[in-house]
Amino acid sequence: MSKFITLEGIEGVGKTSNLQFIENLLQEAGHSCVVTREPGGTELGEALRNILLHHQGEAMSADAELLMMFAARAEHLDKVILPALKAGKMVLCDRFTEATYAYQGCGRQLGEEKIAQLETWVQGDLRPNLTIVLDAPIDVGRSRAGRRSAPDRIEKEKDDFFQRVRDCYRQLAQRYPHRIALVDASLPLEQVQTQIKRVLLDYEIL
Numbered sequence: 001m002s003k004f005i006t007l008e009g010i011e012g013v014g015k016t017s018n019l020q021f022i023e024n025l026l027q028e029a030g031h032s033c034v035v036t037r038e039p040g041g042t043e044l045g046e047a048l049r050n051i052l053l054h055h056q057g058e059a060m061s062a063d064a065e066l067l068m069m070f071a072a073r074a075e076h077l078d079k080v081i082l083p084a085l086k087a088g089k090m091v092l093c094d095r096f097t098e099a100t101y102a103y104q105g106c107g108r109q110l111g112e113e114k115i116a117q118l119e120t121w122v123q124g125d126l127r128p129n130l131t132i133v134l135d136a137p138i139d140v141g142r143s144r145a146g147r148r149s150a151p152d153r154i155e156k157e158k159d160d161f162f163q164r165v166r167d168c169y170r171q172l173a174q175r176y177p178h179r180i181a182l183v184d185a186s187l188p189l190e191q192v193q194t195q196i197k198r199v200l201l202d203y204e205i206l
Contacts, residue, residue: 002086005092005128006094006095007019007131008098008099009169011154011155011162012143013134013135013144013185014134018193019035022200026092031089034089036092038069039069042072052072055153062104065104066100073097077126093128098180102168106168130205131180131181132181133169133170133180133183135169136184138159141162142159181203
């Protein structure tokens with residue numbers, strides 16, 4: 001049976017390593033799994049990702065950023081996510097619409113209304129079966145991300161931006177506990193992955 005699983009969190013919380021961990025667990029459980037990311041996942045999506053993360057010209061408006069996110073998402077759903085789910089596969093995605101609520105809705109302070117309208121237009125009633133939010137304090141994420149690579153356009157934002165993003169993720173987990181689970185990502189990796197496995201069992205993914 002197909003399931004749509006997404007992984008969320010601020011920069012530096014360990015999404016990349018834990019995405020691989022989840023994929024391995026799903027494969028060990030006998031599931032066929034498609035792993036993808038947002039923005040991205042398609043030729044158009046990756047081109048938009050490059051603009052969103054590395055644009056160096058005049059300042060990008062928050063509305064333009066939001067609309068590009070959903071343009072990439074519409075293509076991603078059409079070309080990758082919906083076909084995989086229809087084929088009975090597990091879809092594991094690095095970020096989805098919760099990231100838009102967190103980064104554009106709260107970080108950019110656009111609010112929920114515009115995003116909710118676009119979400120309904122682009123996704124219909126599709127929502128992830130499970131979203132795992134890797135949660136850690138801003139200074140922890142900053143420190144880890146700084147050791148990883150040079151910051152992109154969004155990673156250059158100030159701490160108050162990322163505090164709003166983190167707070168939003170936590171609020172979404174409180175609002176939708178039936179499909180969003182919070183994991184303490186400030187702990188050592190082994191303990192984080194123990195939590196993740198427990199979440200996958202609790203939500204009957206494994």
